[in-house]
Amino acid sequence: MKHSMAVLLSLWLVTACTTTDEIIIDRKGVDEARYAQDLAECRTYSQEVKSGEKAAKGAASGAVVGGLIGAIAGNSSDAARGAGVGAVSGGARGISQGERDEVDVVKQCLRGRGYLVLN
Numbered sequence: 001m002k003h004s005m006a007v008l009l010s011l012w013l014v015t016a017c018t019t020t021d022e023i024i025i026d027r028k029g030v031d032e033a034r035y036a037q038d039l040a041e042c043r044t045y046s047q048e049v050k051s052g053e054k055a056a057k058g059a060a061s062g063a064v065v066g067g068l069i070g071a072i073a074g075n076s077s078d079a080a081r082g083a084g085v086g087a088v089s090g091g092a093r094g095i096s097q098g099e100r101d102e103v104d105v106v107k108q109c110l111r112g113r114g115y116l117v118l119n
Contacts, residue, residue: 019099020046020106026116035115042109046102 020043025035107117 020103022119023103023107023110024118025110026118030115038110038113038115039106042106042113045109046105049101049105 020039023039027035110117
């Protein structure tokens with residue numbers, strides 16, 4: 001059971017990741033050296049999102065909800081199983097939200113510096 005949850009989490013994380021490498025700007029008239037510097041600075045700001053904390057909070061809340069659902073549906077082993085599934089899905093959701101927030105920070109930062117962000 002633990003192995004299959006870890007595999008599912010890994011697969012979900014690989015397919016759900018969004019990165020700042022996927023940001024597309026209109027490069028017409030853009031000084032590439034300046035853009036590289038601005039992008040690096042904006043990525044530094046995005047680290048303030050604290051994706052790890054969002055993952056931990058998601059895992060904790062998912063474990064509580066999953067445990068409650070398992071307890072309602074069955075016995076203590078169902079509650080433990082529900083808590084495990086809830087922790088995995090909640091943690092994955094927290095990671096995904098943190099990554100989206102990081103990308104949003106970088107996009108906003110680039111827009112603030114005058115770049116036309118296309119996606």
